[in-house]
Amino acid sequence: MHTYRIGDAAALLGVSPDTVRRLVDAGKLTAERDELGHRIIPGPALAAHARETHRAERESTGSSARNRLSGIVTDVILGDVSAQVEIQAGPFRVVAMVSRVSAEELKLEPGVPAVAVIKSTNVVVERPWKRSQDRG
DSSP, X not given: OOEEEHHHHHHHHTSOHHHHHHHHHTTSSOOEEOTTSOEEEEXXXXXXXXXXXXXXXXXXXXXXXXXXXEEEEEEEEEOSSEEEEEEEETTEEEEEEEEHHHHHHTTOOTTOEEEXXXXXXXXXXXXXXXXXXXXX
């Protein structure tokens, strides 16, 4: 079973390590102690918390798209027909090509909030191999 340190769990949830500690202290997120006494979060517990936390958000959209990244527009490059829109959604940079008309109708410009809604039949899933204990 994969486990996460408090800081790693916080990064995956998009919150601070202090928030994860408070969730653990409040009994909303399960934690165990490693051999050094440090708190670690079991992977299945972290996944369950993330799923439950965002379930209501997914169900309230009225859309069949399930991948929604809220963020802020950081750049818009208008072309004759299309526009390139960059959104910073937490630690993620999303670049989208939309029609110029859509960008203008949505009044997209740096600093405005936006949601990147992604619906795709082709998604590549990768696993980072940072620590040797991840392999195997």
